[in-house]
Amino acid sequence: MNRVVENLEARRDGEAEGLDRADAPPFRHRLIGAPIPRKEDDRLLRGDGRFTDDVEFAHQLEMAVGRCPFPHARIRSIDISQARALAGVKHILIGPEVRRASGPLTVLRPVPGAPQLPYYALAQERALHEGQPVVSVVATSRAVAEDAIELVDIDYEPLPHLSDALDALAEGSPVLHPDVLPSNLLASNKDRSGDPEGRMAEADTVIEGRFRINRVTALPMEARAIVAVWRPGARELTVHASTQVPHLVRKQLAECLRIDEGCIRVIASDVGGGFGQKLGICPEDILACLHAMALRRPVKWIEDRLEYFRASTHGREAIHDFRIGARADGQILAMTNIYRTDLGAWNSSFGSAQLSSVVFTGPYKVADGSVERQVVLTNKTPIGAYRGYGQPEVNFALEVLIDRLARRLRYDPLEFRARNMLRPEDFPWKTPSGAVYDSGDYLRTLRMAAEAVGYQAHRASPKRRKDGRLVGIGLSSFVERTGYASARFLANRGSKFGAHESVTLRANRSGGIDLYTGVSTFGQGNETAFAQLCAGILGVEYDAIHVHAGDTGASPLNTGAFASRTLIAAAGALREAAQSLRDKTIRIGAWALDAAARDVEIAGTVLRLRGDPGRSMALSEIFTRAILGQGIPAGETPGLEATAHFEPPAAAFSFGTAAAVVSVDPETGEFSVERFVMVHDCGTVVNPALVEGQVRGALVQGLGAALGEELRYDKETGQLVSGSMLDYLAPTAADVPPIELLHTEVPSPVTTLGIRGVGEVGTIPPGAAVANALCDALAAYGVEISELPITPESVWRAIAASSACSSGA
Amino acid sequence: METTALSANAKEIGLRINGEAVRESVPVRMHAADFLRHRLGLTGTHVGCEQGVCGMCTILVDGQAVKSCLLLAVQLDGADLWTVESLATGDELNELQQAFKRHHALQCGFCTPGFLMLATSLKKRGEPLSRAEIREEISGVLCRCTGYEGILRALEEYLQAPGEKETAGAGVAR
Ligand code: FES
Ligand code: FES
Numbered sequence: 001m002n003r004v005v006e007n008l009e010a011r012r013d014g015e016a017e018g019l020d021r022a023d024a025p026p027f028r029h030r031l032i033g034a035p036i037p038r039k040e041d042d043r044l045l046r047g048d049g050r051f052t053d054d055v056e057f058a059h060q061l062e063m064a065v066g067r068c069p070f071p072h073a074r075i076r077s078i079d080i081s082q083a084r085a086l087a088g089v090k091h092i093l094i095g096p097e098v099r100r101a102s103g104p105l106t107v108l109r110p111v112p113g114a115p116q117l118p119y120y121a122l123a124q125e126r127a128l129h130e131g132q133p134v135v136s137v138v139a140t141s142r143a144v145a146e147d148a149i150e151l152v153d154i155d156y157e158p159l160p161h162l163s164d165a166l167d168a169l170a171e172g173s174p175v176l177h178p179d180v181l182p183s184n185l186l187a188s189n190k191d192r193s194g195d196p197e198g199r200m201a202e203a204d205t206v207i208e209g210r211f212r213i214n215r216v217t218a219l220p221m222e223a224r225a226i227v228a229v230w231r232p233g234a235r236e237l238t239v240h241a242s243t244q245v246p247h248l249v250r251k252q253l254a255e256c257l258r259i260d261e262g263c264i265r266v267i268a269s270d271v272g273g274g275f276g277q278k279l280g281i282c283p284e285d286i287l288a289c290l291h292a293m294a295l296r297r298p299v300k301w302i303e304d305r306l307e308y309f310r311a312s313t314h315g316r317e318a319i320h321d322f323r324i325g326a327r328a329d330g331q332i333l334a335m336t337n338i339y340r341t342d343l344g345a346w347n348s349s350f351g352s353a354q355l356s357s358v359v360f361t362g363p364y365k366v367a368d369g370s371v372e373r374q375v376v377l378t379n380k381t382p383i384g385a386y387r388g389y390g391q392p393e394v395n396f397a398l399e400v401l402i403d404r405l406a407r408r409l410r411y412d413p414l415e416f417r418a419r420n421m422l423r424p425e426d427f428p429w430k431t432p433s434g435a436v437y438d439s440g441d442y443l444r445t446l447r448m449a450a451e452a453v454g455y456q457a458h459r460a461s462p463k464r465r466k467d468g469r470l471v472g473i474g475l476s477s478f479v480e481r482t483g484y485a486s487a488r489f490l491a492n493r494g495s496k497f498g499a500h501e502s503v504t505l506r507a508n509r510s511g512g513i514d515l516y517t518g519v520s521t522f523g524q525g526n527e528t529a530f531a532q533l534c535a536g537i538l539g540v541e542y543d544a545i546h547v548h549a550g551d552t553g554a555s556p557l558n559t560g561a562f563a564s565r566t567l568i569a570a571a572g573a574l575r576e577a578a579q580s581l582r583d584k585t586i587r588i589g590a591w592a593l594d595a596a597a598r599d600v601e602i603a604g605t606v607l608r609l610r611g612d613p614g615r616s617m618a619l620s621e622i623f624t625r626a627i628l629g630q631g632i633p634a635g636e637t638p639g640l641e642a643t644a645h646f647e648p649p650a651a652a653f654s655f656g657t658a659a660a661v662v663s664v665d666p667e668t669g670e671f672s673v674e675r676f677v678m679v680h681d682c683g684t685v686v687n688p689a690l691v692e693g694q695v696r697g698a699l700v701q702g703l704g705a706a707l708g709e710e711l712r713y714d715k716e717t718g719q720l721v722s723g724s725m726l727d728y729l730a731p732t733a734a735d736v737p738p739i740e741l742l743h744t745e746v747p748s749p750v751t752t753l754g755i756r757g758v759g760e761v762g763t764i765p766p767g768a769a770v771a772n773a774l775c776d777a778l779a780a781y782g783v784e785i786s787e788l789p790i791t792p793e794s795v796w797r798a799i800a801a802s803s804a805c806s807s808g809a
Numbered sequence: 810m811e812t813t814a815l816s817a818n819a820k821e822i823g824l825r826i827n828g829e830a831v832r833e834s835v836p837v838r839m840h841a842a843d844f845l846r847h848r849l850g851l852t853g854t855h856v857g858c859e860q861g862v863c864g865m866c867t868i869l870v871d872g873q874a875v876k877s878c879l880l881l882a883v884q885l886d887g888a889d890l891w892t893v894e895s896l897a898t899g900d901e902l903n904e905l906q907q908a909f910k911r912h913h914a915l916q917c918g919f920c921t922p923g924f925l926m927l928a929t930s931l932k933k934r935g936e937p938l939s940r941a942e943i944r945e946e947i948s949g950v951l952c953r954c955t956g957y958e959g960i961l962r963a964l965e966e967y968l969q970a971p972g973e974k975e976t977a978g979a980g981v982a983r
Contacts, residue, residue: 037910044918045906047853047893051919054852143838221857221865221919221953272855272919273953305858523916523954689913696956697916725862732948733957 031536035689039527049270052225055240057298064145066135068127071161071379071718079153088144091291093136098122106255108280108496109351111375114187115180119346121286128345129381131310133283138291161379161718165342168378176377186375191433194368199334203325207405211397212787215317215711218386222272223303226285228292239266244274245560246552247518252281268550271522276385280349309723315386317342320397330411332420334368340376348382353390358435362398363442363477364420369432388763399476399768437653438750445657445679452677453659469663472777476768477657482564482757485651500647501569502556505577507640511620512544518558520550525690537578539602556643564757572646572752580642589622591633652748652756656680658765662773669796673737681744683756698762704731706767710789822886827895835882842866844882853893853922864950867923868892874930893922908963916954923950937969
């Protein structure tokens with residue numbers, strides 16, 4: 001560990017009442033940084049996980065949802081008489097009843113300045129996107145409920161629709177929410193600093209470009225799911241749900257259903273992937289609860305994959321207009337960006353991507369800049385959070401334009417980046433959008449990526465291979481904000497959650513520790529990382545830690561797993577709770593062994609006298625004494641548990657550089673990514689296996705979004721035309737190029753142990769790295785790439801367009 | 810009504826599942842994955858698309874890897890089925906499961922049963938496969954979490970390892 005962390009450690013240890021530095025448990029360094037096998041694996045490998053659909057109750061009923069088939073339609077009438085008559089049908093809900101029984105969906109991460117849209121669980125007079133829920137039926141089986149949906153007779157009057165953000169902003173276009181807003185611009189905000197206009201005017205070269213980023217979906221392998229159980233006598237609503245944020249779901253359900261939060265328990269046992277999509281509630285969650293409360297019977301809803309594509313929130317989709325001004329000597333003077341995010345028809349629990357603004361200047365030393373975000377409404381499925389949350393979008397625009405500018409200035413793209421990159425001595429660095437980058441060695445990642453990929457050799461040698469294919473190399477450097485600055489920062493932006501994590505540790509009479517966290521388990525490996533940190537700090541065995549995750553009935557109130565923030569915040573809480581538990585254990589144990597506290601240590605399953613291992617006491621004995629209050633020193637209270645809450649003081653920024661090698665057939669545009677290298681820094685690594693898993697997984701999602709995935713709407717009909725797994729091309733094992741990962745480790749000065757977040761970063765650089773590699777390969781044709789996804793067809797069109805340009809010139 | 814009649818239309822089937830004989834009456838329109846999960850409580854077999862694309866529901870039917878969402882329960886009559894629940898013996902994971910654990914081949918674990926059952930059928934063929942061939946062979950099962958690297962490493966090791974000991978799931982090799 002480098003100096004920054006040591007100082008931080010020394011300071012914190014000094015604060016830990018009377019325990020001097022020598023008391024640091026011996027297991028700690030063995031565990032932190034070790035690729036320990038995961039706690040989660042055994043049950044999942046045996047098929048013994050408990051996903052929401054695996055939960056079943058006696059007398060359980062199932063729900064199906066009828067959805068609007070049009071992008072925009074008035075609902076003239078709904079006739080449910082035939083559906084109600086079907087044997088097995090128990091309950092049907094339509095718009096007006098839902099409006100009486102529940103409030104509109106609340107938003108956890110609102111767009112600043114945006115009004116609340118009247119988004120009810122079922123459409124009221126109008127449905128605003130294909131797939132919006134219009135009616136829901138509960139029956140003895142899903143099959144019967146679906147049959148009943150077929151029998152509901154709905155008279156729709158199709159209305160004019162919008163599927164493009166620029167059309168939606170055009171004068172005279174139909175307005176989606178005329179009662180709330182005069183236009184389809186939901187909100188806009190702007191950050192600026194310095195004098196971007198003045199610096200642009202000074203620039204020798206100003207380059208600008210418009211970039212379109214595709215609408216994609218997170219595609220967790222387990223779609224959404226909920227089982228709601230209402231016990232009226234106990235006033236207790238138990239909800240099993242596939243969610244990343246059980247405590248936030250509980251809060252939102254209480255708000256929307258207008259019942260006390262204390263009546264609700266949310267349980268997320270195993271979750272089959274989330275990627276930001278499973279943040280907060282959706283209409284179907286409200287519906288399942290309303291049915292369960294009306295019927296007093298358990299109600300299950302398992303989203304099928306066809307409704308998933310139309311109804312689960314989508315991700316990304318933005319248009320960025322980016323400008324960069326530079327001097328002839330290669331110095332960037334200013335950047336400006338105006339972007340529009342296409343929010344779809346309603347605001348979801350997690351609003352739309354704000355982070356594009358935060359990191360729009362990337363890893364570069366640019367003090368003068370401005371960024372304006374416009375959030376636009378269209379007749380499409382709402383956008384929610386998706387891994388990366390705005391950062392892949394802006395990285396594509398910025399990094400492609402950086403290459404173009406370098407070429408225009410006749411600079412090598414590598415040297416141009418290096419020239420403008422922030423140096424270690426520049427930190428902390430405040431960006432034009434007001435973010436503060438904590439620390440890092442950005443340039444080192446650029447150099448390492450270039451070296452690993454053979455950049456210099458490539459620049460020197462010819463690019464055409466014997467087989468006629470052209471070879472190119474492209475770079476993309478990035479920063480990623482991980483975690484949140486603070487609760488105050490979030491409050492200023494209107495967010496309905498804080499920045500803290502919490503944990504409860506409870507010693508048990510077998511000598512183990514029960515660890516309770518509100519963070520649910522959806523693949524990140526928290527159970528492992530939490531146990532690893534806890535065991536390391538306490539000095540007990542890893543196997544002695546039993547993690548109980550994702551149950552609001554058991555865990556302390558927390559925020560949840562998103563924004564790559566879990567470990568950043570949880571490590572602080574774990575550390576505090578573990579230290580307090582350790583201190584009490586040591587006090588009681590030392591007293592029982594008739595020794596001084598500073599002379600004893602916890603070592604695995606015992607507390608022993610330092611230097612005289614013969615004098616020891618089993619932890620199970622000490623824990624039992626403490627729990628019962630029998631055989632403890634006077635003045636100690638019974639019980640051995642600790643809860644701690646921790647808010648990191650600032651956000652940490654991960655960073656790195658990716659490099660792609662592509663080969664392309666200039667005749668057809670067919671291309672393949674032959675290598676992909678990524679150098680990445682997430683500060684102190686708690687478990688390298690988990691880190692590698694997160695980075696690789698996100699990279700493959702990022703490559704998927706860059707090279708094939710797209711939720712495409714037909715402009716004429718407004719219909720989603722890639723709305724099934726057959727049409728939506730997520731990468732299979734056969735589609736993944738060879739990926740090489742390298743890591744640097746600059747601990748963050750602002751987080752516990754120097755940890756930076758790691759969950760999302762892989763989604764950020766693939767688009768630009770591949771686009772830049774293709775442009776490099778096709779440099780002779782002057783090809784420019786400005787849209788995602790990049791497909792053989794789009795490359796072929798780009799070649800045709802540029803040859804047409806040059807022949808016309 | 811016709812629809813009511815349809816959902817009530819049932820047939821009795823008999824089959825072997827993880828070595829055990831089972832006899833059940835099932836609606837003719839129930840698919841095999843739902844039958845396993847909701848009738849027999851074998852929830853290890855997951856459902857991700859019901860279109861035969863994602864591979865979450867992969868099981869072994871008469872020794873072949875099959876997507877159980879594409880079969881109707883009534884088609885299982887007389888079949889010999891193996892699911893992920895058959896792989897471990899008591900407390901012990903089999904070689905394949907251990908390889909998955911060693912190579913960090915799972916994150917959320919939702920896809921894992923599909924890969925395990927597909928790999929079990931590949932092993933049964935007895936031919937060593939190159940990494941590129943493994944990629945092709947497993948492309949019918951999606952994983953959204955891992956980027957496939959850990960899965961490939963685990964399978965490479967498992968499929969190349971010479972004659973390891975038999976476990977319950979290997980019963981399908983008969
Ligand atoms: S659920 Fe069977 S292949 Fe997807
Ligand atoms: S581990 Fe989550 S889908 Fe494969």
